[in-house]
Amino acid sequence: MTRALFWKEWLKVRAAFVALAAAHAAAGVWAVVALRAAFAAEHPESVWYQAAVLGNVSFDILRHLPWAGGLALACAQHLPETRGKRLRLTLHLPVTMQRALSCSLALGLGLCACLAAWDLAVVGLSAAARFPREIVTAQLAALAPWEAAGLAAYLGATSLLFEPTTAGRAQLLLVAAGVAAVFLLPAAPGAWGHPGALTLGLTLLAALTAVPFLAVSRQRLTGKNQ
Amino acid sequence: MLWSRHFHLTFKMKLIIALDYRNAMQEHVIEIRGLRHSYDGRVIHKGLDLDVERGRVVGLLGKNGVGKTTLINILMGFLRPAAGRCLVFGEPSHGLSPATKTRVGLLFEGHLAYDFMTIDQIERFYSRFYPRWNTGRFRDLMARLGLPGSHRIRHMSEGQRSQVVLGLIFAQEPDLLILDDYAMGLDAGYRRLFVDYLADFAREGGRTVFLTSHVIEDMERLVDELVLLRAGGEARRMPLAAFRDDFRCYVLPGAGREAPRAGGAIHNVERAAGGRYEIFSFAEAAEVAKALAAAGVSPEGLAPQAMSLEDAFVGYTGRY
Numbered sequence: 130m131t132r133a134l135f136w137k138e139w140l141k142v143r144a145a146f147v148a149l150a151a152a153h154a155a156a157g158v159w160a161v162v163a164l165r166a167a168f169a170a171e172h173p174e175s176v177w178y179q180a181a182v183l184g185n186v187s188f189d190i191l192r193h194l195p196w197a198g199g200l201a202l203a204c205a206q207h208l209p210e211t212r213g214k215r216l217r218l219t220l221h222l223p224v225t226m227q228r229a230l231s232c233s234l235a236l237g238l239g240l241c242a243c244l245a246a247w248d249l250a251v252v253g254l255s256a257a258a259r260f261p262r263e264i265v266t267a268q269l270a271a272l273a274p275w276e277a278a279g280l281a282a283y284l285g286a287t288s289l290l291f292e293p294t295t296a297g298r299a300q301l302l303l304v305a306a307g308v309a310a311v312f313l314l315p316a317a318p319g320a321w322g323h324p325g326a327l328t329l330g331l332t333l334l335a336a337l338t339a340v341p342f343l344a345v346s347r348q349r350l351t352g353k354n355q
Numbered sequence: 356m357l358w359s360r361h362f363h364l365t366f367k368m369k370l371i372i373a374l375d376y377r378n379a380m381q382e383h384v385i386e387i388r389g390l391r392h393s394y395d396g397r398v399i400h401k402g403l404d405l406d407v408e409r410g411r412v413v414g415l416l417g418k419n420g421v422g423k424t425t426l427i428n429i430l431m432g433f434l435r436p437a438a439g440r441c442l443v444f445g446e447p448s449h450g451l452s453p454a455t456k457t458r459v460g461l462l463f464e465g466h467l468a469y470d471f472m473t474i475d476q477i478e479r480f481y482s483r484f485y486p487r488w489n490t491g492r493f494r495d496l497m498a499r500l501g502l503p504g505s506h507r508i509r510h511m512s513e514g515q516r517s518q519v520v521l522g523l524i525f526a527q528e529p530d531l532l533i534l535d536d537y538a539m540g541l542d543a544g545y546r547r548l549f550v551d552y553l554a555d556f557a558r559e560g561g562r563t564v565f566l567t568s569h570v571i572e573d574m575e576r577l578v579d580e581l582v583l584l585r586a587g588g589e590a591r592r593m594p595l596a597a598f599r600d601d602f603r604c605y606v607l608p609g610a611g612r613e614a615p616r617a618g619g620a621i622h623n624v625e626r627a628a629g630g631r632y633e634i635f636s637f638a639e640a641a642e643v644a645k646a647l648a649a650a651g652v653s654p655e656g657l658a659p660q661a662m663s664l665e666d667a668f669v670g671y672t673g674r675y
Binding site: 130132133136137140141209210213214215217218220221222223224225 | 431432433453454456457459461463465467468469470471472476479480483484485
C-alpha cells in the first residue's frame with residue numbers, strides 16, 4: 130500500500146519534476162560557465178578575494194530557482210487532489226490519514242532534496258576545481274539556505290493547499306513567506322555554518338512539516354474537504 | 356486433566372459459536388441514534404434515529420436544504436455529528452478503521468476520481484488496497500466503455516467517468532455502498548446503465564446500499580425502503596411499496612373554496628393548475644372527506660388521482 134501511495138504521488142509530479150530537473154541542470158551549467166568566465170576575466174587572486182572575503186558567488190541564479198521550484202512541485206502534487214473535494218478519495222483509502230500524508234510529503238520533500246543535492250554537487254565540484262576547501266565549504270554554506278528555502282516553499286504551499294479556511298490560508302501565507310525569507314536574506318559568509326543558525330533553520334523546517342498534518346486533520350471533519 | 360481438556364474445548368467452541376452469533380446478530384450495518392447537527396444555529400437534524408439492516412437498499416429523499424448532504428457527509432465520515440452517534444459496522448463513521456473502510460464503497464457527488472490517472476493506472480492503484488479486489492468486475496464495465504486502458508480519466512465525459520467509478524467500487528466488493536447523488540450529470544442512457552448494474556450488484560450477496568438521488572424514478576428500480584426527510588429534521592422511513600400504496604393524492608375543485616389546511620388526516624395541500632387543490636394523505640377518501648368537512652371545507656367533488664413516485668415525493672415533502 131505504501132508503494133501504491135508513493136506511485137500515485139509520482140504520477141502527479143513526474144512531469145513537473147522532469148521540467149524542474151531540466152531547469153536545475155541548465156542553472157548548474159550556467160553556474161559552472163559563470164565561474165570559468167570569472168577566472169578567465171580576472172586574476173585568480175581577485176576571484177579568490179571576492180569569494181572568500183566579499184562572499185561573491187557565481188551561482189546567484191540558484192537563489193530563486195529552489196523556492197520557485199518548491200512552489201511548482203507543491204502545486205503539481207497537491208492541486209489535483211485538493212480541488213473539487215477530491216481529497217475525500219484519499220481520506221477514504223483504507224490507510225490512516227497520517228500514512229497517506231506522510232507518503233505524499235516524503236515524496237515531495239525527497240524530490241526537492243534531489244534537486245538540492247544536484248545543485249550542491251555541481252557547485253561543490255566546480256568550486257573544488259578552482260578554490261581551496263575553505264572557500265568551497267563557504268560556497269556550499271551560502272547555497273544550502275537557498276535550497277532550504279525551496280523546502281520551506283514546498284511545505285508552505287502544501288500547507289496552504291490543505292488549509293480549509295481563507296483566514297488560515299492568509300496566516301499560513303505569512304508564516305511560509307517569513308520562513309522562506311529567513312533563508313533567502315543576505316547573510317555574512319559562513320553565517321549559516323553556526324550551530325545556532327543551523328538549529329534555527331532545521332527547527333523552522335521541522336515545524337513547517339507538521340503544518341500540513343494539522344491542516345488536513347482540521348478540515349477532515351468539516352464536510353468541506355476542499 | 357481429561358475434564359479440564361474437555362472443558363477447554365467446550366469453552367472454545369462456545370466462544371466460536373458466540374462470536375458467530377454476535378456477527379449474525381449484527382444486522383444493523385448503519386445505526387444512527389439521537390443524531391443532532393446544526394449550522395450557525397440552524398438545526399438540521401434534531402435527534403435522528405435510523406437503522407439500516409444488512410442487505411437492504413435504502414433511498415434517502417428530501418428537498419434541498421433538509422439535511423441530506425449533512426447526513427451523507429456524516430455517514431461517509433467527513434463530518435462529526437454535534438451530538439448522538441452514527442455507527443457504520445459498529446464503528447463511529449468519522450473514525451472508521453482501515454479494515455472497516457475496505458468494506459465501505461463510497462461514490463461521491465460528481466463521480467470523483469483521480470482524474471490524473473489512466474484506466475489501467477487507477478485499477479492498479481486501487482487493487483493494492485482491497486484484499487477482495489475483483490478485476491473481472493472492473494474489466495467488465497471498462498469493456499463496455501470501449502476505451503483503451505491508457506485513456507486518461509481527465510479526458511472522459513461525465514458518463515464515462517461514472518462507469519470507471521462504478522467499476523472501481525464494484526471491484527472492491529464492498530459490503531456497504533453509500534452513493535451520493537449518482538445521477539448528477541448523467542444522461543438517460545448512462546443513468547439506466549448505472550442503475551441496472553447497481554441493482555444487480557446490490558442484490559447479490561446481501562449487500563447494503565444507502566443512496567440519494569434527484570431522479571426519483573430510479574428509486575423504483577433500486578430501493579426497498581425510503582427515508583423521507585423533511586425540514587426541521589423529521590424523518591419517516593417506510594418500504595417503497597407501502598409508500599406507493601398508502602400515500603394518496605385527491606383532487607378537490609377550487610370553485611371559490613377556501614384552501615384546505617394540512618393537519619390530521621391531511622398530510623399536505625398544494626394548489627394545482629386550474630385552481631384545483633391537490634390533497635395528499637395516507638388516509639382513505641372517506642377519512643379525508645371527513646377531515647375536510649370538520650375543517651369547514653366542502654368535500655364535494657373530492658376524487659382520487661393516480662400519481663407517479665415523483666408526484667408522491669413532491670406531495671409528501673411539499674413544493675417550494
